[in-house]
Amino acid sequence: MRNSYRLMIPGPIEVAPEVLAHMSDPLTAHYGDKWVEICNGTVSNLQQIIGTTGEVIIVVGSGHTANDISINSLFNPGDQVLTLNNGLFGQRLADICEAHGLDQVILTKPWGKPFSPSDIHEAVTRHPDVKALLVVHGETSTGIANPVQALTAAAKEHGLLVMADTIASLGGHPYKMDDWHIDLTVCASQKALGAPPGLALIAVNETAWSFMADRRKPRGFMTDLQNLRHFAEVQAAFHPHPGTMPVNAFVALQKSTELILKEGLEATWARHDRVARVVRTGVRAMGLQLMADEEAACANLTVIMADDQFLPQAYFDFMIEEYGMQVGLGLGEYLTRSVRIGHMGLNANLEAVVPCLVGFEQFLRLQGHDVPRGASLAGLE
Amino acid sequence: MRNSYRLMIPGPIEVAPEVLAHMSDPLTAHYGDKWVEICNGTVSNLQQIIGTTGEVIIVVGSGHTANDISINSLFNPGDQVLTLNNGLFGQRLADICEAHGLDQVILTKPWGKPFSPSDIHEAVTRHPDVKALLVVHGETSTGIANPVQALTAAAKEHGLLVMADTIASLGGHPYKMDDWHIDLTVCASQKALGAPPGLALIAVNETAWSFMADRRKPRGFMTDLQNLRHFAEVQAAFHPHPGTMPVNAFVALQKSTELILKEGLEATWARHDRVARVVRTGVRAMGLQLMADEEAACANLTVIMADDQFLPQAYFDFMIEEYGMQVGLGLGEYLTRSVRIGHMGLNANLEAVVPCLVGFEQFLRLQGHDVPRGASLAGLE
Structure with missing residues (x-):
């Protein structure tokens, strides 16, 4: 363990x-x-x-x-x-x-x-x-x-x-x-x-x-x-x-x-923006909804709605067990209704978010959803 | 350095x-x-x-x-x-x-x-x-x-x-x-x-x-x-x-x-008390005065008065240069008139306070004081 x-x-x-x-x-x-x-x-x-x-x-x-x-x-x-x-x-x-x-x-x-x-x-x-x-x-x-x-x-x-x-x-x-x-x-x-x-x-x-x-x-x-x-x-x-x-x-x-x-503030912002778009695009491509309006999305994190399509706790557990990664559950009344993925600082990098995305589609397929392999990567070239 | x-x-x-x-x-x-x-x-x-x-x-x-x-x-x-x-x-x-x-x-x-x-x-x-x-x-x-x-x-x-x-x-x-x-x-x-x-x-x-x-x-x-x-x-x-x-x-x-x-609270207190007495006895044996009344002395630190016998900053510098140890100068109006030695936690041990004491007598001799070698160790068996 x-x-x-x-x-x-x-x-x-x-x-x-x-x-x-x-x-x-x-x-x-x-x-x-x-x-x-x-x-x-x-x-x-x-x-x-x-x-x-x-x-x-x-x-x-x-x-x-x-x-x-x-x-x-x-x-x-x-x-x-x-x-x-x-x-x-x-x-x-x-x-x-x-x-x-x-x-x-x-x-x-x-x-x-x-x-x-x-x-x-x-x-x-x-x-x-x-x-x-x-x-x-x-x-x-x-x-x-x-x-x-x-x-x-x-x-x-x-x-x-x-x-x-x-x-x-x-x-x-x-x-x-x-x-x-x-x-x-x-x-x-x-x-x-x-x-x-x-x-x-x-x-x-x-x-x-x-x-x-x-x-x-x-x-x-x-x-x-x-x-x-x-x-x-x-x-x-x-x-x-x-x-x-x-x-x-x-x-x-x-x-x-x-x-x-050292990276440069503008470059850091651009990296966060790019990675955030990869996450949001991938999440939507899996057929899931975001809590944030697209034009107001924060570059540092993404909140994904469960919408009766999956149990947030089940995705959390899957990521812990299979990937050794800890995502966040929703806050307040969204505790059981959303998942929060942080992608800021060192985590605003593909090596951090790609496993979260791929893990998500893998998890959804295991739950019986029809998500094509690679759908979560729609935001990548 | x-x-x-x-x-x-x-x-x-x-x-x-x-x-x-x-x-x-x-x-x-x-x-x-x-x-x-x-x-x-x-x-x-x-x-x-x-x-x-x-x-x-x-x-x-x-x-x-x-x-x-x-x-x-x-x-x-x-x-x-x-x-x-x-x-x-x-x-x-x-x-x-x-x-x-x-x-x-x-x-x-x-x-x-x-x-x-x-x-x-x-x-x-x-x-x-x-x-x-x-x-x-x-x-x-x-x-x-x-x-x-x-x-x-x-x-x-x-x-x-x-x-x-x-x-x-x-x-x-x-x-x-x-x-x-x-x-x-x-x-x-x-x-x-x-x-x-x-x-x-x-x-x-x-x-x-x-x-x-x-x-x-x-x-x-x-x-x-x-x-x-x-x-x-x-x-x-x-x-x-x-x-x-x-x-x-x-x-x-x-x-x-x-x-x-794990050491035991009473044993920890006893260790602090013993080390503090070693320090206070040694300081007095070098002919220096303590700021604290003996019956009210705290087991965790000792404040030593300069009383025109030495410059606190000079002792501080000596300990930094010769021993790689940082003692405290006095606070407030005693900044230039006292030195504070902490002897608590890991520092409530002979390996920490003996160098401070021996360094003190060495420093005093270098300043021209007539302090017998070993005077600062008067509190030891």
Whole structure:
């Protein structure tokens, strides 16, 4: 029996061996010249990938932590914000806003359907006190990427602050924070950025800093971006965080982001796009449906509907047993109704997705479906 | 030139190779049977080391994160608490309380001097509205351990809730949460627990859960212990946290705590005590002074005063160059006036502290001091 399986879930993902190896480097001090160099190098790589000249605050935690810190720092209880909910992580963003006592206008759409600029215009017209838009870019539960560029443009017509959760998209699906005028970006280490879980990051532009400058106090210590910025500035040359940071996790993230930049950001996006199209085309050629509208599909993962044609758990088990690969089951009410295949980072390669596709058609034939051999490869030359 | 140095700072510490290796294990999913087994095993080990049957909530973050979450969860702005400040981390605890808008009664003592039960009685007599006592057990800036057992007994006479920060003590210096009636314990992975940095933990007894039950809402999402408990309960069998946890960091912590329990908690404490006495006796025999009162010395580290007898930076440099060992400089105003040697976990062994001691006397002789060869070994048979 295998002890581990190739992780084809939509994060954490397979991590490059040279990245993973750094996690077991001899421990070094969380202060001093060498540490500052690691911090600054990691931040610089992230700025390039996020597409911002703004500050990037790295925190120990998951993407949830970074969303929680951002919402805590930006808003006061009672502030009215517009939250877009078309998946589990849109819902979670709303849960976090709720946990901070915000007065939310929550727009909902069926899973798999993206929001459009007109949704923003209509909502703000009905709710003119809305101060900010909160949107999930890559939605891991549905496989879509909300069109954050267009949504932000609409929000900016009404003077809204825009916060984007790019946890499942950044590094694979195109994203340009500054060019698109997004004010705050949240991400985490373990998806298309290609590092192990444990770090999250928050990129903040000047508009967002100004926005939070006069927010209420107190706001907590580790959850207050202004406090974290204070330490980053005052202790910049020696120890730019209030607490002890996991040095090796930074080194791994620095390395994984360096690999992205070495390939080139545009080339990385193109690779993700190509592999995602191979997956989507193959899935359709097997007669299956995708949860995401094609024009809104996220390049990092694909969610496949079971539609009474197969049992997701059975495909999951088949892939574990026959291929040693772990795919994801659906989330929420789609647990027994969909399968999620992650194809980001190292998994955005044919050697990773071809076995998932071929395994799928093999599985379907074993279940009695009439799927021609090679149908799943329709997206390949 | 060496690429890394044996870490004799008071945390992070040298980590056992078999613990560190787990950080580079192939990544596995943050949900499912195997993950739940890892979580439960880690919590069970920690409960034994903390000495509690209460719940242990593990969070991604540093000790600061856990202190911040605990204070956020326990108190409302304006609540009056008694905070003990006799070192940098007592001060930091007060800073965190301040960041949550608490009405603090802060008792201060000179660095190196422990608090006593009479301090508690006097303070509560003067401030009868105080609801809770917040105390740092092992103070990494001074090398003392505040007598939390006696302080808690005093606080309990007045019905106070007691929160103890054991970040620098737990696993090396004796601590018994339930026996001593402490209500909430904060710790982190990277000191005497012997794992890399990146995880923190909060042990909560029923008194503390009751205490926070009727606190104000909202309280945030990842910073609300009641919310974290909710996920731990509702998703116990599959995914007991709201976000993606760093699986390998848990495996490493499970392994490092297993090593402590295999040695035996009492035996581990005795080893730390013995090695700490060897260090303190040797330091005194070289004619140097300790910052900590002897009766309050923490078993996990020793802070040595420079007293114009040597330059801390010069000893630091000497140990790096000649021994490949990194000791800690003083904190705060003692940066240039003291040296801190950590001797916890794997470093609570003669093979780690003897070179630090012998290096010290060698260094002092090179500086022109008349220290007999072997003086630093006065604590050995």
